[in-house]
Amino acid sequence: MPVFTHLRDTRIRTRLRDARDAHPVAARTLRRAVHVLAAALVVGALLMPNTALGLRPDRFTRIPAEAIIGAVLLLALPRRPRIVVAALYGAGIGVLTVLNLLDIGFTEYLGRGFNVVLDWGLLDDAQSYVADSMGSATATAAAVGAVVLVLLLVGVMALATVRLGNLLARHRVHATPGALIAGTVWVTCAALGVQVAGMPVASDPAVDALTGQTQRVVDTLRDEAAFAKEARADAFGATPPDQLVPDLRGKDVVLAFIESYGRTAVEDPLIAPGVVHTLDTRTAALTKAGYHARSGWLTSATYGGNSWLGHSTTLSGLWIDNQQRYRTVTSGDHLTLTKAFRKTGAWDTVGVMPGVQKAWPEAEWHGLDKVYDAFDLGYEGPKFSWSTMPDQYALEAFQRLEHGRKRDKPLMSEVILTSSHQPWAPIPELVGWDELGDGSVFDAIEKAGRKTSDVMADSTESRREYGRSIEYSLTSLTQWLERYGTDDTVLVFLGDHQPISRVSGRNAGRDVPVSIVAKDPEVLEKIDAWNWTEGLRPAQDAPVWKMSSFRDRFLTAYGSVPHPTEG
Missing domain, CATH: 3.40.720.10 (Alkaline Phosphatase, subunit A)
Known part of the structure; x- marks a missing residue:
């Protein structure tokens, strides 16, 4: 079986190479378009806000520090570690994007962000609500679609980051000084407070989002113990029965x-x-x-x-x-x-x-x-x-x-x-x-x-x-x-x-x-x-x-x- 699989993969690669050789301009254009799309996906995900009000063009005019750090890291690694790190980095960006989308949805409906400790059960309630409101078939389709979308998002982000890592490695001579220049520009813009359309050019939105999620977890764990003590205290907890609501007797x-x-x-x-x-x-x-x-x-x-x-x-x-x-x-x-x-x-x-x-x-x-x-x-x-x-x-x-x-x-x-x-x-x-x-x-x-x-x-x-x-x-x-x-x-x-x-x-x-x-x-x-x-x-x-x-x-x-x- 492995022999047949190897032969099949070899034939596919041969056909792709033949097609590329037959149409070099189209192949080069397609390759560059995929590179640009991969970069846009990664940078766009890093810059994505976690509120619907933040989905404005000016939010995407910034330079994300996470992209520069990621580029420097991938440039420094040999091939196999680079691919592993790039895939994990991209999957992490995908997961963070999912959390941002959940934040947007929860803010629109519940007036607050998503809590990774407490709110998973509410997703089940949301499915029940859709089933009760629009039918079980719609609810099932929505649930399956959401799971597929999440897996696709994480997978595509991982592939995009791996592709960009390989691109950087092939052009390491030019990419290394480019990353250093980008880092210098970021530091300079941060120090001078440079803004475009009212937004700072230098930013670290993914770090901010991750910090926010982490702080919610910490606050939740602290609140659990404090509230348990608060709930045990009760101004009327020991009130005798005859001293409760006497003025409403008979009502x-x-x-x-x-x-x-x-x-x-x-x-x-x-x-x-x-x-x-x-x-x-x-x-x-x-x-x-x-x-x-x-x-x-x-x-x-x-x-x-x-x-x-x-x-x-x-x-x-x-x-x-x-x-x-x-x-x-x-x-x-x-x-x-x-x-x-x-x-x-x-x-x-x-x-x-x-x-x-x-x-x-x-x-x-x-x-x-x-x-x-x-x-x-x-x-x-x-x-x-x-x-x-x-x-x-x-x-x-x-x-x-x-x-x-x-x-x-x-x-x-x-x-x-x-x-x-x-x-x-x-x-x-x-x-x-x-x-x-x-x-x-x-x-x-x-x-x-x-x-x-x-x-x-x-x-x-x-x-x-x-x-x-x-x-x-x-x-x-x-x-x-x-x-x-x-x-x-x-x-x-x-x-x-x-x-x-x-x-x-x-x-x-x-x-x-x-x-x-x-x-x-x-x-x-x-x-x-x-x-x-x-x-x-x-x-x-x-x-x-x-x-x-x-x-x-x-x-x-x-x-x-x-x-x-x-x-």
Whole structure:
């Protein structure tokens, strides 16, 4: 077999040599073009920024120190070590390019760079999101395509660097002084601060990128130990049951999170008119029904996604802005807002989680006696992109299964509403509450809705449809309260995070609206000192708190007495 392989390779080389000899000009032109392409790939990868805003022509007018150092190193090595080092160097550049691309993607969607320690699991979540939004075939194709692209990128970079190393070796007489001149120019430009189009000519972007990634790893490892100690400390960790939320005894408390309900929904020029109209209209309707509301702002621990970080931050009173912190806190016994109600023994606790489609062991940490996931609510209608069911149906099922039942204790409920989850197409429409049935009524609405691909490709359409989805969620929730609430119902609802930058803008903050609604005037009197805005729409200058401060403020406002546990 090796003999036949050798003969085949010999024939191929002979044919290539014959073709080159027959067309010398074309062969020389092709060879030079490949050299130029290899150099462009390597230098371009070295200069590549890790943010979408950095993808500008002026970023590629610099001289990368890594290219000069690499050239000097390859010139100094004999053939075999040179090929090995060049291949490893090129593969390293390819890996760094992949990390830069991940940084760009994470920054666009989550407002932060990629963390090589914590974020690999989120890639699996991303595939699940694509499968839920656009189908399993698309998700599989995207995953396979991403793997092939990564392998191709690393392989091509390695081949390009080997080719450039061989080129330098063949022209060592001219390449050696050329590398020395380039190094001198780099040092001179660095010393004088020479710039082109506002960017320094001398740069070491790959070193900067690698340093940034390394610093994230170090910070993550340090934070893990520090946060574990922080999570063990709890201002209300040892509070006796009878001293927790005594001023809400007898009340049915509903804590609802509205997916991606951020400040952008209330202030963006394109989105806000519809959302503000909805908030004002629903405030008037609730007032007519005897309810009153107060609203403010919370700064979320997450942005664009990872909703569970916002939920756990609100419930725990801890700043949970990454997956390691989430794992740490949910594996412990830190008191959550929902668990505080259960600890009293005076409330039943329930969770309505239409977005949960697999085992969810965090239910115990949340302090929920019963959890209804996507499969427990009796829904037989269509999915709306990622959302397993319309908010209106989830709320009606909550009413049928728990809130509307006669019971010995009041109810503390955590409800996650998902209809405003990206990609915001198709969006459900409100139907008569008596027409909901098993959800089949939504079949025609889903079929008539917009296609996900049409909205995702257009930033303006994404913003417009995002606004419509928020209007739908707000109306569903407040109509549910208007229809089924009692004199003893207290509704607390808030956004978990801002929408992605394609909708909120690149410089958007992390603020989300939060509201408390009740008929009993004493419930709102307890938070008079908060100076929140009357109604469902927080004023632009309403107080802004960190989301992690909400638990303790809420517990304190309703009579809870701190009894700290030590870290």
